[in-house]
Amino acid sequence: MNKIDMTESVPPTIRDFLEAGQWKHALFTTYALSLSYFESEVLRPLIQAGCDDIWLVADAQGYRASLLERRSMRVGQEYRLVPVGLPNGVFHPKCIYLSSPEQDVLLIGSGNLTFGGHGRNAEVFEALTPENHATAFQDYADFLLGLGTRSDIQTGLTGWIDEFAARAEQASRRGTDDSSTPPIRLLHPLEAPISDQLVDAVSIRGACEELKIISPYFDPNGFAVQNLAERTDAQKTIVAVTSPQGSPFPFADAASWKKPVTPKAPVLSGQKFVHAKWIELTTADGTVLLTGSVNATRKALTTTDNVELGVLRLMNERISFLDWTESDAPSFDADTQMPSGLGSSEIVFARFDQRDTRILKGSLLSLQETEGSWTYRLTQADGASVAGDVTVKDNGSFEVFNENLDGFAELPALQIALKRDDREARGWVHNDLLLSIGSRRRLTAGALSRLMRRDGTDDDIQALLDYLSVQADKHLRIFNLPVASDDGEDAPKDTDEQTVSVLIDDLAPMPDLDNIEGFKNPAGSAGQDHFETAMLRLRRMLLGHGRKIAVSRADNADAVVAEDEENDERQRSNDDDAYRLGLKEFERSLDQMIKDAEDRPDALKGLLVIQLEVGMWMRLHRLDDLDSAREFLGRWFVNATKRGLAGEDNLSALTQHIFTSAAILAAFADPYSETTQLVALHDALERFCSGIVDEPNALESLVHDPKTGFASTLLPELDEDALEAALKSILSTRTRRRQLEDALRLAERGDDIPSDWEIFGTPLGQSLHAKLIKPNWNKQIKRAIPNYTACSHCWCAYPIQELNQFQSQRIGHCIQCKKFSLDIEP
Incomplete structure (x- = not known):
């Protein structure tokens, strides 16, 4: 990243940060949204610098408003615009996360992605880098992951959550914190209200002497301010006066509180609309400062209804970054209440399939029932359209196949409308293929x-x-x-x-x-x-x-x-x-x-x-990284063999890799558990072949030469005969399926069943053996129904642990009827 001097009297602009590095990935979150601002002032420098993975995530209200900008030529083709909806609140964080192989920067503040939010208004943004704020980057990763786990938060696409959380966590791991001050933390209300977290932070830093608040919005009765002042036991509360014409804070009513509120004016340059959010608490041991998206309202500060994000600074000195002057209390001018939550409104996120533009996939964000038949219409800004019927699932997802869609895939400014009776939902359409061209x-x-x-x-x-x-x-x-x-x-x-x-x-x-x-x-x-x-x-x-x-x-x-x-x-x-x-x-x-x-x-x-x-x-x-390669090879082998892909095909690369990988993994086998590992490998090969493995075909498929592929690098001591010997050792070991089949055959004949077989080596296997040797074993044990993953006696579904045992050991033990089901199908 190019050096940005944070000490100059004129602070850097958002544009300065956009132009400061060769960013590869960019994530923007916002409540209000102006596509004309984003495309003219934000998107252009990113693309010019080579950034081709750009995500814009907006509240449902901002997303709906953007649909009026029909001449936007870039949405869905050069960047993704994803809506987020909540039942009783708003998606309100204002963040910019810029990432490249060399550098990451995280901007968290109060400004929306609009002309006002990035310049015309008085806003506050914190610029964080992993070199000095590693803990904050981990907090940001946790915040994103928290979004994905809240069941009441609806979003058109979730891939961005894990991707940017992984980047933030990676940045945190390579970074550190400034040792001269306590680490900066991020606060969000995904699990607990912001006010609760602020009270906890202040309570361990001595008595609260003064509470100062700047906010563009307040409750009509000042509830959130009063609540925070009382819970922190602030001896003095100051609320900012940002306009002489009036204030949304009820100073007259607050005069009757136990501890009156003092009006003061923060010293800010220019005559701008003050949209900054600032909560500063002076304590006996220092200063606690919260900036970001959190307004001084009940919804934002004292509930978990909204999604907010703030930067918390814990300073060991009693300092303030702002000067304040005396001010008279202005007249009360109540806020216009903004919509909160999806309510009865519905919106759509849709995208063409990356590999087949005749397929359109999407999600309907709604608090109402969505399952059933709808009609759709794709419309381009110039009026061209294509329509049809679509079935929407109960989770809001849908998929359309239409030969006529192919001609629309590359058109800009494309929108979709879903209709059903008197309901209509609209949204932008994305082209995943074009978004990947960069x-x-x-x-x-x-x-x-x-x-x-x-x-x-x-x-x-x-x-x-x-x-x-x-x-x-x-x-x-x-x-x-x-x-x-x-x-x-x-x-x-x-x-x-x-x-x-x-x-x-x-x-x-x-x-x-x-x-x-x-x-x-x-x-x-x-x-x-x-x-x-x-x-x-x-x-x-x-x-x-x-x-x-x-x-x-x-x-x-x-x-x-x-x-x-x-x-x-x-x-x-x-x-x-x-x-x-x-x-x-x-x-x-x-x-x-x-x-x-x-x-x-x-x-x-x-x-x-x-x-x-x-x-x-x-x-x-x-x-x-040999250790990582060995681990990866084992994971890949298990995943590839479980699909039964051998079939009747001629020799293919997959078949070669399966048998060669098995031989390599066998060569790695631990002498103390070699038999168990060979049995597991043979089991996997049977799954791949959907039956008994034909040894001549397996040996023909084996890439014998260890220098071709990866064997010689993993095990340099291998000779030309080692892989064939390893594969033969696998195939000469009886699989779990074969052992269970033999055990049932012996039980049916009344013969002794050896207890030292590998299948009986686990506690579950020992319990099975104890049942098999009893006279009435056939009342407790039976062959499992083919391709059935529940108890074959009482048909109760296996809990996750028992299901894993059934799939890995082929022994199903029902916790309801206590009986065994044995999977002996190839």
Whole structure:
């Protein structure tokens, strides 16, 4: 971030912070909203600096008002606008969170995202950075996560919550607090009223001598001010007079309180509308100051109805940042009461599917029943429209498939209206594909060339992960082609590493991928698409890697030399690097793609391969983190095998990776629990094959050469026969399913059932064995109903712990009827 001098007499503007860094991610939260201001004054400098992940989150009232700005050409295409609705309050925090790989800054204040809130009004903003305010960043992460857990808060999209919470937490972890003062904290009313938290903060700092309040809004009877003054036992209360024409605070009524209120005027420059919120308490031991979005009203200060955010400073000195002058009490001028809560109003958030613009998804925010048939109409500012019927679920979500939608996907200023009887809800429509274009532009020919040469910079790696996070499904055929070791022409000249052979002739041209800078088919060429060829060679690099160290700086300095960074106060961790390079965001996107592809087996296979090959290469050869790679391989194996994707297919990359990963994991097996681990691996392979594993086919699928893939890096001591031996050891170990099947067969014949089988090694297994050897065992134990995850005796659903045991150990034990159900289906 460019240096901003906070000590100058003229404080920095919002624009100064927007232009102070090469921000990659930006989150704005607001109550009132002006799209014309945002697009002209805020969006432009962010985009010019290369920021392509911009989120604007607004209260339902501000979102509704923005729908009148029909000529907004950028909403839904260059930034996301997400509404938030509450039943009895408003979404009121005014925050700006700017993040880049090098720097984060958090602005929390009183100003809305409007011309007035960012300049014309008298506002207060606190600028926080993790270098001095690490605790505040953790508080901000907790605040965002709290939004996601409040069941009464409705929002059109929730992905931004986890994403920016993760960034704030990461910033907090690498930061620190200023040791000269108590750490700055953030207060919000998601769990307890702000007033309760203020009272707690003041109570441990001695008697409250003076309470000073600046607020543009008050209760007509001054309830919140009186409540706070009495609970803190303030000896003197001062309420700001910001206009001689009148005040929304009832000074005349407050004169009869036990401790009268004194009017004073804060010294502020200019004749601006004072929209700042300021609560200052002077105590025997120092000063407590709260700024931010919290008005001096009952709703904002003493309830949990609103969503607010304030900055709390605990100072060890009795100081004030403002000067105050004497003032007469002005006449009472009651506030106009603003809407609070969704009420009977309804709004919509909608977006085109990232990969198929004939699909429109969305959410209806409403306090009324939403389930049933509605009509929808998409309308562009110039009048073009498309309409149809849609079914809305009871949670407000809906999905439309219409061939005619494709022609509207790229139109700007697109809005949707949902109608049902006399009800109508409106909202903006977003294009997820266009919103992702910014990241794709960075994957250039030069970036791919450097990656294929193993000279990729950090920026190149970020660009690749960004691209694959939105376009992975365009390359499924490449990533599901089988692999084999090869000493061909692509072998690195400076290493003795082998590379991976994937035949280019196996690929058909895919002209729809001809959209990346630097890769074009020659005019009139019907041959192989050049970008596909580049991606194929990139995959060879992922699996045949080599040992070249990536370059991370513009001067081509070595990225993995800690000695070069001795001037840094703190070295980056592997987690920091993974976050900075975008690995976590890439994997979140892949997880969602995999979830969306559950009913498309071919797509699912390719996505799982991409997830493994990119994830392992990053951990082993960019982050140099063997422990993380081993853990990731185990998680991926469990997730990939549970889907039964082997089927009757010919050899594919997924099948190869499944059996090779099993062999690698077996080679890692702990000698003290080797049998248990081998049984678990064999169980997983049976699930993958939907039945007994055919050993010849399994061995044929195994990538025997440990230098092809990841085995030799994880276990350098492996020889060429080690993986085959490990896989054979798995397949020679009886699975849990087979052990249970054999146990039932022995019980039916009245034969002895050995108690030392692995399946009986747990307390649950021991209890099962005790039942099996009794004469009337068949009244307590039965085969589970296939694909049924409840008790097969009394049909009661298993609680979560028992369900996990049933799915992992194949033994269901009902806490209702105390009987056992055994899953012996492949």
